[in-house]
Amino acid sequence: MSDSIKHECGIALIRLRKPIEYYVEKYGTPMYGVNKLFLLMQKQHNRGQDGAGVASIKIDAGPGMEYISRFRSVKTRAIDSIFGKIGKEYKELKESNPEKAEDISWVWNNMPFLGDVYLGHLRYGTHGVNSVDNCHPMVRENNWRSRSLAVAGNFNMTNVEEQFQKLIELGQHPKQKSDTITVLEKIGHFLDEENQELFESYKHEFTNKEITSLIEENLDLEHVLKRAGKDFDGGYAMAGLTGYGASFVVRDPNGIRPAYYYIDDEVVVVASEKPAIKTAFDVDYSAIKEITPGHALIVDKEGNPSLREIIEPREKLSCSFERIYFSRGNDPEIYEERKNMGKRLCGQILEAVNYDLKNTVFSYIPNTAETSWLGMMKGIEDYLRTYRKQAILNQQLTEEELDDILQFKPRAEKLVIKDVKLRTFITDDNNRDDLVTHVYDTTYEVVKKGIDTLVVLDDSIVRGTTLEKSIIKMLDKLDPKKIIIVSCAPQIRYPDCYGIDMSRLKEFVAFRAMLALLEDRGLYYKIDEVYDKCQAVEGTEAFKETNFVKELFDLFTHDEISAKVSEIVKAPGVKAEVQVIYQTIEDLHLACPNHRGDWYFTGNYPTPGGTRVVNRAFMNFVEKKAVRAY
Numbered sequence: 001m002s003d004s005i006k007h008e009c010g011i012a013l014i015r016l017r018k019p020i021e022y023y024v025e026k027y028g029t030p031m032y033g034v035n036k037l038f039l040l041m042q043k044q045h046n047r048g049q050d051g052a053g054v055a056s057i058k059i060d061a062g063p064g065m066e067y068i069s070r071f072r073s074v075k076t077r078a079i080d081s082i083f084g085k086i087g088k089e090y091k092e093l094k095e096s097n098p099e100k101a102e103d104i105s106w107v108w109n110n111m112p113f114l115g116d117v118y119l120g121h122l123r124y125g126t127h128g129v130n131s132v133d134n135c136h137p138m139v140r141e142n143n144w145r146s147r148s149l150a151v152a153g154n155f156n157m158t159n160v161e162e163q164f165q166k167l168i169e170l171g172q173h174p175k176q177k178s179d180t181i182t183v184l185e186k187i188g189h190f191l192d193e194e195n196q197e198l199f200e201s202y203k204h205e206f207t208n209k210e211i212t213s214l215i216e217e218n219l220d221l222e223h224v225l226k227r228a229g230k231d232f233d234g235g236y237a238m239a240g241l242t243g244y245g246a247s248f249v250v251r252d253p254n255g256i257r258p259a260y261y262y263i264d265d266e267v268v269v270v271a272s273e274k275p276a277i278k279t280a281f282d283v284d285y286s287a288i289k290e291i292t293p294g295h296a297l298i299v300d301k302e303g304n305p306s307l308r309e310i311i312e313p314r315e316k317l318s319c320s321f322e323r324i325y326f327s328r329g330n331d332p333e334i335y336e337e338r339k340n341m342g343k344r345l346c347g348q349i350l351e352a353v354n355y356d357l358k359n360t361v362f363s364y365i366p367n368t369a370e371t372s373w374l375g376m377m378k379g380i381e382d383y384l385r386t387y388r389k390q391a392i393l394n395q396q397l398t399e400e401e402l403d404d405i406l407q408f409k410p411r412a413e414k415l416v417i418k419d420v421k422l423r424t425f426i427t428d429d430n431n432r433d434d435l436v437t438h439v440y441d442t443t444y445e446v447v448k449k450g451i452d453t454l455v456v457l458d459d460s461i462v463r464g465t466t467l468e469k470s471i472i473k474m475l476d477k478l479d480p481k482k483i484i485i486v487s488c489a490p491q492i493r494y495p496d497c498y499g500i501d502m503s504r505l506k507e508f509v510a511f512r513a514m515l516a517l518l519e520d521r522g523l524y525y526k527i528d529e530v531y532d533k534c535q536a537v538e539g540t541e542a543f544k545e546t547n548f549v550k551e552l553f554d555l556f557t558h559d560e561i562s563a564k565v566s567e568i569v570k571a572p573g574v575k576a577e578v579q580v581i582y583q584t585i586e587d588l589h590l591a592c593p594n595h596r597g598d599w600y601f602t603g604n605y606p607t608p609g610g611t612r613v614v615n616r617a618f619m620n621f622v623e624k625k626a627v628r629a630y
């Protein structure tokens, strides 16, 4: 990935279904759950480096004992810092009371973070600043355990403003306007109502103490989530712990954000990515399931899990960027999909190099494009096999020609090397551009000067600036005839508003290409026309129904946009011919048939809030406002 796009989040939830003694006996430590949470989070560290947080619930903690415990951090190595603290607490507890260290119930009662249910979160913020206060889990605490709630999510809501107003209408005073607090308060409000209704129904027959247990046994979390989630507009995988020990993970009706679970008689586990569960619990991939869109996995106080429909599922449009780039590529399905993405690009690549494989060098931009590159090389091999077969069948070949054909191998080289350390050193000073050029390095002396074409695969092209300022300039120093940059993702034309921070249109190189084409053809006035159309309906339903920006892209073909992008990323002074090739949307869907979320490529948003965001993002561009459109 040459352009870094951030903003994902990861969730991890563990419910231990047996008493603590069971884990001590079987695994030798009361820290079993904590250790597993650590692993689940470490294996998802790719999903968020702004900060991290964890919370745990001790079910049936005695009066006077803490039942919710939480740690959060925005330190550079946030996961290590949090678990370092927890580990230190445990060590100190044992060292200061050596005679009690083996007494499990004493350790359990005196180590606040030991619990029955654990929740972990990795954050890349999409709302609010990067502070510890914005780290999840966020907690709403009450003396009634059944009214207490902690939430952590991978999500972005496109209607936070409306949700916030609703809370005020409900009579609340939300302490912040952040989306996480808004969601927390919304679920919290209906949790309170549910508590209140149960309380009213028991109050004439039972004492308050009895009512507490009755509420915890009978509280209907499904009902709470149904009422709270009714008007959420966004992509979400939202995890929550209640103070009495029931927990849930609810997923949006299109399944935009990922959530997977595994259940056996010892644990219920949920995570954003399958490999995290696979590695942490060493279970079969086939036993790890996806939470059905629009459903919640609810685990009751006793630890019994069930999958419940919360909102009627809509067309499944899970984010294809997870497959292209975000999620870890060692998930067997993602591994296959990425290889397929590479393979499906071969037709376009072969045409672009005129089928001249002798003078073509294949390479990739580290690291996420590596798997697709394997697929791409497989596609080239497949082509060669057919070519050889035909040559042998159709022609009278001399022995020398036959040897040539049989011995020829496509030329695969590692041409692009990432110098990670350099990026951290770069500041905003005058020499920035010169330093940026050297974030990547290259391998010299493998390219035939003036003859070879370099085909370099990347997973996506967002802004195109690293290509322009670093990679193409650097490759050009090898003196190739032509440089072809190939993108596994189609052209990124529209913003994301469901958890990835790609919200400013002007930053997309495909958008800039479209603007340049408007300019070239004397059509720039179309910008004003589209702006007027947006302005005329802003605030009405129509603003959420039609993506007006599409009209502008529709003026040009896919190839015209690609050709303009090629011009833009070719910095002045670059001698080689430059061509950019993108995956088509059809081929992407064929490569990832179960993850068809493609609004950033097509402009077809699965929710009305998304369409509003693209129109607003366009207006922000015209109004020169450099702000997020949600």
Ligand SMILES: NC(=O)CC[C@H](N)C(=O)O
Pocket: 007, 008, 009, 123, 124, 125, 126, 127, 128, 134, 153, 154, 155, 156, 157, 179, 180, 499, 500
């Ligand atoms: N990337 C995410 O899922 C972000 C979660 C949430 N919107 C936040 O900003 O904290």
